[in-house]
Amino acid sequence: xxxxxxxxxxxxxxxxxxxxxxxxxxxxxxxxxxxxxxxxxxxxxxxxxxxxxxxxxxxxxxxxxxxxxxxxxxxxxxxxxxxxxxxxxxxxxxxxxxxxxxxxxxxxxxxxxxxxxxxxxxxxxxxxxxxxxxxxxxxxxxxxxxxxxxxxxxxxxxxxxxxxxxxxxxxxxxxxxxxxxxxxxxxxxxxxxxxxxxxxxxxxxxxxxxxxxxxxxxxxxxxxxxxxxxxxxxxxxxxxxxxxxxxxxxxxxxxxxxxxxxxxxxxxxxxxxxxxxxxxxxxxxxxxxxxxxxxxxxxxxxxxxxxxxxxxxxxxxxxxxxxxxxxxxxxxxxxxxxxxxxxxxxxxxxxxxxxxxxxxxxxxxxxxxxxxxxxxxxxxxxxxxxxxxxxxxxxxxxxxxxxxxxxxxxxxxxxxxx
Numbered sequence: 311x312x313x314x315x316x317x318x319x320x321x322x323x324x325x326x327x328x329x330x331x332x333x334x335x336x337x338x339x340x341x342x343x344x345x346x347x348x349x350x351x352x353x354x355x356x357x358x359x360x361x362x363x364x365x366x367x368x369x370x371x372x373x374x375x376x377x378x379x380x381x382x383x384x385x386x387x388x389x390x391x392x393x394x395x396x397x398x399x400x401x402x403x404x405x406x407x408x409x410x411x412x413x414x415x416x417x418x419x420x421x422x423x424x425x426x427x428x429x430x431x432x433x434x435x436x437x438x439x440x441x442x443x444x445x446x447x448x449x450x451x452x453x454x455x456x457x458x459x460x461x462x463x464x465x466x467x468x469x470x471x472x473x474x475x476x477x478x479x480x481x482x483x484x485x486x487x488x489x490x491x492x493x494x495x496x497x498x499x500x501x502x503x504x505x506x507x508x509x510x511x512x513x514x515x516x517x518x519x520x521x522x523x524x525x526x527x528x529x530x531x532x533x534x535x536x537x538x539x540x541x542x543x544x545x546x547x548x549x550x551x552x553x554x555x556x557x558x559x560x561x562x563x564x565x566x567x568x569x570x571x572x573x574x575x576x577x578x579x580x581x582x583x584x585x586x587x588x589x590x591x592x593x594x595x596x597x598x599x600x601x602x603x604x605x606x607x608x609x610x611x612x613x614x615x616x617x618x619x620x621x622x623x624x625x626x627x628x629x630x631x632x633x634x635x636x637x638x639x640x641x642x643x644x645x646x647x648x649x650x651x652x653x654x655x656x657x658x659x660x661x662x663x664x665x666x667x668x669x670x671x672x673x674x675x676x677x678x679x680x681x682x683x684x685x686x687x688x689x690x691x692x693x694x695x696x697x698x699x700x701x702x703x704x705x706x707x708x709x710x711x712x713x714x715x716x717x718x719x720x721x722x723x724x725x726x727x728x
Contacts, residue, residue: 321619321620321622321623322605322608322609322616322617322619322620322623323608323609323620323623323624324604324607324608324620324621324623324624324710325607325608326624326711326713328607329604329607329710329711330711330713332352332353332354332600333350333351333352333353333547333711334350334353334356335350335351336350336711339678340678340679340680341678341679341680341712341716341719341720342680342712343679343680343681343706343707343708343712343716343720344680344681344682344705344707345525345545345707345708345709345712346494346522346525346545346657346686346705346707347545347682347686347707348544348545348550349525349544349545349546349547349709350547350711351544351547351548351549351593352547352548352596352597352600354596354599354600355547355548355549355593355594355596355597356593357596358592358593358595358596359549359589359590359592359593362380362383362588362589362592362593363589365379366379366380366383366588368380370384370585370588380588383592383595384588384591384592385405386595387591387592387594387595388405388408388410388591389405390595390598390599391408391543391553391591391594391595391597391598392404392405392407392408393598394529394597394598394601395408395529395530395531395539395553395555396529396530396531396532397528397529397530397598397601397614397615397618398527398528398529398530398533398618399528399530399532399533400530400531400532400533401532402532403531403532403555404558406558406561406577406578407555407556407557407558407561407577407578408553408554408555408578409553409554409555409556409561409577409578409581409582410551410552410553410554410578410582410586410587410591411551411552411554411582411586412550412551412552412587413444413542413550413551413552414442414444414445414519414521414540414541414542414552414554415443415444416552417540417552417553417554418444418445418448418517418519418540418554419448420554420567420581420583421448421517421538421540421554421556421564421581422448422449422451422452423448423567424564424565424567424581425486425564426451426452426455426457427564427565428563428565429452429455429457429485430455430456430457431455431456431457432456432458432483433457433458433483433485434457434458434459434460434481434483434484434485435449435452435457435458435459435460435484435485435486435487435488436460436461436462436476436479436480436484436486436487436488436489436514437449437450437459437460437461437462437488437489438461438462438463438464438471438488438489438490439461439462439463439464439690439691439694440462440464440470440471440489440490440493440496440688440690440691441488441489441490441493441519441688441691442490442494442519442521442522442686442687442688443687443688443689443690444519444521444687445488445489445490445517445519445540446488446690449486449488449517457485458483460479460484461479462475462476462479462487462489463475463694464691464694464695466694469496469498469645469646469647470493470496470498470500470646470647471489471490471498471500473501473504473505473508476505476508477508480508480509480511480512480514481512482512482513484509484512484513484514485514485515486514486515486516486517487505487508487509487514487515487516487517488516488517488518488519489505489516489517489518489519490518490519490520490521490522491518491519491520491522491523491524491539492520492522492523492526492655492657493522493646493657493688493691494521494522494657494686494687494688494707495645495646495657495659495685495686495688495691495692495703495705496645496646496647496657496659496691497522497629497646497647497654497655497656497657497658497659498646498647498653498654498655499523499527499652499653499654499655502516502518502534502536503533503534503535506518506534506535506536506537507535510535515537515538515560516536516537516538517537517538517539517540518536518538518539518540519540519541520539520540520541521540521541521542521545522545522655522657523541523655524541524542524545524546525545525546525547525709526621526622526625526655526656526709526710527618527622527655528614528615528618529541531555536555537556537557537560538554538555538556538557538560539554539555540552540553540554540555541553543590543594543597546597547597547600548590548593548594548596548597549587549590549593549594550587550590551586551587551590551591551594554581556577558577561577561578561581562574562575562577564580564581565580566580567580567581567583568580568581568582568583569583598614601613601614601617601618602614602617604616604617604620604621605617605618605620608620620710621710624710625655625656625708625709625710626650626654626656627714628656628708628712628713628714628717629650629654629655629656629658629708630650631714631717631718631721632656632658632706632708632717632720632721633648633649633650633658635717635721635724636648636658636660639724639728640663640728641662641663641664641665641728642660642661642662642663643660643661643662643663644658644659644660645659645660645661645695645697645703646658646659656707656708656709656712657705657706657707657708658705658706658707658708659703659704659705659706660703660704661697661700661703661704662704662727662728666700666701667683667684667697667700667701667702667703667704668683668684668701669727670683670704670724670727671683671704673723673724673726673727674720674723674724674727676723677719677722677723677726679716679719679720679723681704681705681706681707681720682704682705682707683701683702683703683704683705684701684702684703684705685698685702685703686702686703686705706720
């Protein structure tokens with residue numbers, strides 16, 4: 311089990327040169343600050359994908375050597391990734407509790423289709439107006455079956471989801487509470503364990519979108535008590551695929567979405583129709599090993615624990631540097647919490663008085679810096695913030711391979727955008 315860094319110990323320090331050497335894309339000219347849309351992949355991930363496609367271009371389940379070897383390697387990758395979901399504590403999920411697909415959007419749509427088969431009039435689902443649409447639209451569509459949809463709104467005063475605002479929405483008819491672990495626009499961490507406990511008190515299960523959280527903080531799905539938790543590996547330095555954790559007893563209750571010969575107890579296969587991207591899952595198996603090595607490079611005895619402590623400390627410095635800059639710019643308003651805090655991730659969105667957001671990133675383009683504008687698949691949140699007619703927000707999304715020098719280069723470019 312992972313253990314936390316003692317408070318009286320200094321946080322492990324990232325070796326940025328070593329970190330950046332692990333990502334081939336960082337050798338180019340562009341400064342990549344659109345990481346919430348997709349991070350750079352590790353060199354080890356790229357090598358494993360190429361190796362799998364070269365050596366094991368086969369279907370699984372046969373007795374001949376290549377097929378058997380491929381199955382063993384994919385089973386190892388799934389076990390390694392299960393460990394990543396316990397990096398912050400608790401026992402890891404079993405490999406059978408992980409469902410693989412191309413994206414979190416696909417996984418949520420499959421999950422809604424399966425859960426929805428047992429829901430109807432009289433049942434209620436809580437969704438938020440803060441989430442990425444991946445964790446809203448599939449559930450809202452169940453209204454066609456007579457399911458009641460209740461919306462947990464953004465608290466405009468605090469600029470976050472408040473558990474107190476959820477309480478009036480819960481009752482004996484609540485079947486699911488679907489929410490984000492961190493907003494991909496506001497960068498605010500949601501107290502998952504607290505919300506999960508509230509939902510469970512009313513007999514409801516929780517479905518958590520962890521996409522914006524997973525690149526920055528360790529996961530601990532068992533300790534949090536969540537029922538379903540999804541995130542995309544292509545935003546956690548891996549290839550374009552995603553994982554859904556579901557407690558086994560919940561997965562077994564779901565109907566089969568695969569071929570007719572699959573049984574209810576056939577997890578996760580019954581939720582992976584058409585199989586899954588074998589080579590990508592194998593490539594993703596390099597991600598947990600990277601966190602282990604990163605922690606050792608940072609000087610920690612426990613690799614993964616030290617890695618996340620170092621990431622947190624490094625990203626906090628980057629976030630504070632950017633937020634301090636925006637605080638000093640006349641006309642700039644940060645969406646979400648304007649100060650660095652333990653609950654603040656390095657995803658920073660802002661607006662500029664008198665400007666539409668689409669005018670800002672092109673200035674940074676000319677400086678070789680990749681940032682973005684828009685609603686980031688959270689149009690309900692942008693509408694709640696009153697920014698739909700202003701082309702949404704400008705978003706800068708940093709990760710641990712970014713540097714203070716890159717943030718200063720960004721602020722110099724932004725100076726020319728005002």
